[in-house]
Amino acid sequence: MRVTQKSIADKIGVSVSLVCRVLSGRADEIGVAEETRKRVMETAEEMGYVPNLAAQTLRGKPSRTVGVVVYDFQDSFFSDLVGHLQRIVHSAGYSTVIVGFTDREIDTQDLSPLLQRALDAVIVVGSDLTGNVFERLKHVPVFRIGVGFPGESTICYTADEERAASELASYLKERQVANVMCVRHVSPILERRIEGMRRALEGAGLRVESIVAPKGLRNFEAGFWMATEHLKPNALPDAVVCAIDLIALGVIHGALSRRIRIPDQLKVTGFDDIAVSRQIYPPITTFAQPVVSIVERIVERIGKGDFEIGVEYVYCPLLRRLSC
Amino acid sequence: MRVTQKSIADKIGVSVSLVCRVLSGRADEIGVAEETRKRVMETAEEMGYVPNLAAQTLRGKPSRTVGVVVYDFQDSFFSDLVGHLQRIVHSAGYSTVIVGFTDREIDTQDLSPLLQRALDAVIVVGSDLTGNVFERLKHVPVFRIGVGFPGESTICYTADEERAASELASYLKERQVANVMCVRHVSPILERRIEGMRRALEGAGLRVESIVAPKGLRNFEAGFWMATEHLKPNALPDAVVCAIDLIALGVIHGALSRRIRIPDQLKVTGFDDIAVSRQIYPPITTFAQPVVSIVERIVERIGKGDFEIGVEYVYCPLLRRLSC
DNA sequence: TTGTATGCGTTATCAT
């Protein structure tokens, strides 16, 4: 049996409420004999008392628990993000209950770990989630990292894709790129991002060809497929632009395996700055999403109870690396 | 205010206990008028009733929650693992409370999210954790993925490193490798693994040189440092053997950036088969830890309440790929 | 300075 306030009280022959007052730290506030206080503290320590969260929660105490919904655990952008999130949230004294999905629709059943609990907030990571997910989470503030959909009641931190696109256009021009290929994809969010890039590139006078990956290919595979099916060594574009690093990774893998040299013969760009992008050779030119500061801001807002709905666009600096 | 059994009872003018019986599914078992049953169900649905986990837990119902302790979130072996774990655990009807650390000692405070909760089990992922972590988790069965330390009361699934080492030795011999470099490292667990490999390689008649990375370098950086500081283009070893893929990734990055061709001039091997190892070019020859089946077995055992202490050695097949 | 009583939401037991 686990140690409760009652077991402590019984042991030293006082009442439960006295023990409670001491343990909840308001001993002096209310007035408790110093000696009693000491005895309670010592006994609690000695017996290994740990407060029962269920009981506290039932009494209405905030559980200091944050729910996390992760769309695609296979994309290391998200799993890295969860790592940071976990660390930052925890150092602010919260714990995390995580629910994740890869490549499938979410149903209500899936969210029950979050619905059943008293949560201080929910953080949704990953963009390919539609509105019905959020309708179930009405009783709790929802923060979202990624692109939201119109009319949703979340506090959304989104990459400033427009600015990124225009920065990319200038950079490619500066590097004498004239012909570009884009990898298109089933994900509506990535479509949107790559479409913004296409517009910016064409606006800057570049020629853009879009390659649509077959349905069912995941990110890396889509990039790999594009490289093996559409990169003709004798008619290469100057650059391939990708919506995320994982796709770029696939392009680079496909290109290198066909002995296409990067970046001499072909430049490749991504988005997200996942760890691998720095770890492969050549490292990928990409945009850094400032995930740490986003998460820090979110945790800070959770602490302050600042839940004002809205979208904030976050600047993602271009990291010029060897792939481009 | 959230919907409770009481609010449902009030609305349709019956007692709470009746509502409870219907909602907990034992309506027929005890005897409830079909019509009443229906009305309760419909009202609950309509009002959006969700059982209060805290109350259920307080009553002693298993919370169907599994605690997860992750040592190094930056190593994608672990973050991938968390993804699988999350998925498998969840599809068996459990939720996960995750606690993570990177590069620092764990103190009791850190574990409080786990200690406070009623957990069905704890799964510890990552090996560089000492005994005092587990002492605090005496009241709950602990499963461990990775190497345990002697005398610890956990149910441990460990890679069969001995078998892997001997497989590696045969493979390298088969490939006419005579001189090998090993990257050594501060982590005691990785030290142990690489030491086992060294023994096997020398036993097979290979010459092995160990390079010790400076303290403070993390996995990738240790590999990178080794490649840039110790690979002399005019005196290369035939192969570099690494304790994990992340270190191998660093070696490969360092080698490629110095125009050393892999695998013609230098072979590189890793361990873990993280996703990147397949995604970079050339892909890394490595050992696959069967994480999915390990996690599945653990979840199955949690369900059955089979908590018999012990160590199980798991076969990790060698995946022959282009880096070697 | 300390103790008693009450309620959070759910459920098991006993009573009607």
Place this chain on the structure above:
DNA sequence: ATGATAACGCATACAA
């Protein structure tokens, strides 16, 4: 077939 009551562990208002 349905209702009343008590208990889980904690925290508070109130009484002593």
